[in-house]
Amino acid sequence: MTQTSEPGLEARNLDIGHGRTVLARNIAMELASGELVALLGPNGVGKSTLLRTLAGLAMPMAGAVQVNGRDVHAMSATERARHIAVVLTARPPGGELDVDTVVALGRQPWTDRWGRITATDRKAVEQALARTDAQHLSGRTLATCSDGECQKVMIARAFAQTTPVLLLDEPTAFLDLPNRAAIVRTLRTIAHDEGKAVLFSTHDLQLAMDLCDRLVLMRPNGGIWQGAPGQAAATGELAAVFEGSGVAIDPLTGTHRFRP
Numbered sequence: 315m316t317q318t319s320e321p322g323l324e325a326r327n328l329d330i331g332h333g334r335t336v337l338a339r340n341i342a343m344e345l346a347s348g349e350l351v352a353l354l355g356p357n358g359v360g361k362s363t364l365l366r367t368l369a370g371l372a373m374p375m376a377g378a379v380q381v382n383g384r385d386v387h388a389m390s391a392t393e394r395a396r397h398i399a400v401v402l403t404a405r406p407p408g409g410e411l412d413v414d415t416v417v418a419l420g421r422q423p424w425t426d427r428w429g430r431i432t433a434t435d436r437k438a439v440e441q442a443l444a445r446t447d448a449q450h451l452s453g454r455t456l457a458t459c460s461d462g463e464c465q466k467v468m469i470a471r472a473f474a475q476t477t478p479v480l481l482l483d484e485p486t487a488f489l490d491l492p493n494r495a496a497i498v499r500t501l502r503t504i505a506h507d508e509g510k511a512v513l514f515s516t517h518d519l520q521l522a523m524d525l526c527d528r529l530v531l532m533r534p535n536g537g538i539w540q541g542a543p544g545q546a547a548a549t550g551e552l553a554a555v556f557e558g559s560g561v562a563i564d565p566l567t568g569t570h571r572f573r574p
Contacts, residue, residue: 322511328377352522355532409457420474442473
């Protein structure tokens with residue numbers, strides 16, 4: 315695994331929320347280059363809000379987020395887009411756009427003022443479609459794509475952006491089991507082989523346990539826990555996060571079962 319001691323993204327004393335509602339306080343976390351990290355927690359705990367705040371799309375209620383030592387929220391949109399690629403869960407607008415055009419939007423931070431696409435940009439788009447196994451969608455419009463296919467297109471757009479940090483909000487939400495596993499394996503490969511810092515939220519506990527280097531658990535009462543997947547299970551932290559949800563976590567294997 316290609317991992318450096320330099321954090322790809324760093325949050326310090328971070329409070330997140332919306333309006334006057336604080337969802338989590340005093341978050342301190344680092345995403346290291348070369349690691350794949352899963353963000354886990356029950357619905358409503360603030361996973362999406364944390365990702366949006368780390369990405370600079372939502373303002374922190376306190377604290378700061380830095381990438382390469384620079385305040386994410388002080389950057390221009392173009393500067394942020396050269397450092398951080400984001401995939402959100404909502405179906406993208408612009409259904410009449412073709413898939414190639416949508417993926418090429420990931421190259422926008424790197425094009426000239428007229429947005430002209432070069433051979434390098436086209437190659438990045440082709441590689442991104444190949445990585446997400448979405449070449450067959452080339453030439454189609456988003457309106458003709460299923461939710462799962464749209465999700466692959468948006469992930470491909472993030473890959474085409476070629477940023478050192480990738481933040482993804484439930485990137486496997488609309489995919490079947492084989493495609494969910496394939497996407498997470500691809501994220502793992504990109505993190506390890508290209509030295510990128512990758513954080514994604516998910517409800518797929520087993521994929522996170524099997525394929526991720528580290529877990530970030532958002533506790534229902536606020537705050538986070540961070541550590542290796544095996545450590546999360548062995549210490550009881552994983553079980554505590556999902557306590558009362560009807561899910562039983564085996565502390566030895568990290569596997570889970572559903573209580574009747």
